[in-house]
Amino acid sequence: SRQFTRPLNDLANQFNMLLSAMAGAERVFEIIDMEEEEDEKEAVHLRNIKGEVEFHHVSFSYEKSRETIQDIHFRVSPGETVALVGPTGAGKTTIINLLSRFYDPDSGQVFIDGYDIKHIKRASLRQHMAFVLQDTFLFQGTIRENIRYSRLDASDKDVEEAAKLANAHSFIMKLPNGYDTVLNEEGSGISQGQKQLLAIARAILANPSILILDEATSSIDTVTELKIQEALQRLMKGRTSFVIAHRLNTIRNADQIIVLHEGRIVEKGTHHSLLKAKGFYYELYHAGTDQFNISRGR
Numbered sequence: 458s459r460q461f462t463r464p465l466n467d468l469a470n471q472f473n474m475l476l477s478a479m480a481g482a483e484r485v486f487e488i489i490d491m492e493e494e495e496d497e498k499e500a501v502h503l504r505n506i507k508g509e510v511e512f513h514h515v516s517f518s519y520e521k522s523r524e525t526i527q528d529i530h531f532r533v534s535p536g537e538t539v540a541l542v543g544p545t546g547a548g549k550t551t552i553i554n555l556l557s558r559f560y561d562p563d564s565g566q567v568f569i570d571g572y573d574i575k576h577i578k579r580a581s582l583r584q585h586m587a588f589v590l591q592d593t594f595l596f597q598g599t600i601r602e603n604i605r606y607s608r609l610d611a612s613d614k615d616v617e618e619a620a621k622l623a624n625a626h627s628f629i630m631k632l633p634n635g636y637d638t639v640l641n642e643e644g645s646g647i648s649q650g651q652k653q654l655l656a657i658a659r660a661i662l663a664n665p666s667i668l669i670l671d672e673a674t675s676s677i678d679t680v681t682e683l684k685i686q687e688a689l690q691r692l693m694k695g696r697t698s699f700v701i702a703h704r705l706n707t708i709r710n711a712d713q714i715i716v717l718h719e720g721r722i723v724e725k726g727t728h729h730s731l732l733k734a735k736g737f738y739y740e741l742y743h744a745g746t747d748q749f750n751i752s753r754g755r
């Protein structure tokens with residue numbers, strides 16, 4: 458349902474068609490790139506990035522009539538975890554859409570490692586980013602192919618190592634054909650939580666500097682949930698992570714919490730500093746789970 462899942466889903470469909478049409482499939486984002494505008498002539502290719510992210514007075518609207526986000530300004534150091542919180546419609550997803558360049562700002566700039574992302578080749582930008590979304594995109598193919606999708610030149614050993622780090626290996630080995638088990642697009646036969654573990658395996662394999670996580674709101678059994686949390690911690694270590702956070706635990710552990718309300722940043726800080734400030738975050742926190750759009754527990 459989130460905006461940034463839409464381009465990914467379109468992509469998934471194209472990818473499926475292409476997979477059946479081509480022998481060696483290309484990297485996914487190269488496929489979406491063919492559909493999108495061309496890069497600027499001078500756009501740079503970034504081989505390695507540290508993962509510093511800066512929004513510089515960014516404003517954006519989907520429709521002329523109304524500004525969706527206004528004057529968004531923040532800086533994130535490489536390796537930090539940022540929790541984006543705020544009521545529904547506050548602009549959390551929009552910030553991610555701009556960071557991943559599904560849209561460009563109307564004014565202001567987004568920088569990665571000091572480069573305005575407008576001047577970075579799209580393929581290069583997306584090579585350094587991985588998404589773990591609520592709905593894991595799966596395609597008709599084996600588990601192995603589904604994991605390898607984030608890095609098509611990965612060896613079987615790389616795939617299995619990523620799956621182990623993602624706590625996915627043990628459930629995969631229990632499937633009738635292990636890594637060669639064929640999944641359909643719905644991933645029937647595996648649980649919601651197991652799909653998340655596959656998404657984490659993929660992200661580990663992709664080895665990105667920047668991670669985008671959309672925490673699941675749906676309930677996942679406790680055992681799998683613990684596996685997910687552990688795998689996510691491994692994945693996030695040393696990478697700049699943006700989390701659309703629904704779990705109090707994630708928010709509490711974030712290096713920075715960006716509190717959004719009606720398209721603006723109303724507060725920034727850590728869980729402690731924000732509670733101490735007794736502002737909007739404090740109110741949301743004490744108003745309970747619905748307002749905050751988070752699930753307590755854990």
Ligand code: ATP
Nearest residue numbers: 459460519520525544545546547548549550551552
């Ligand atoms: P939620 O927690 O409900 O996902 P959010 O904080 O992620 O909310 P956004 O998805 O960024 O919020 O939406 C911000 C505003 O922009 C909302 O009012 C939303 O209705 C609007 N919006 C989002 N996507 C579009 C779009 N493609 N076209 C027009 N308006 C949109």
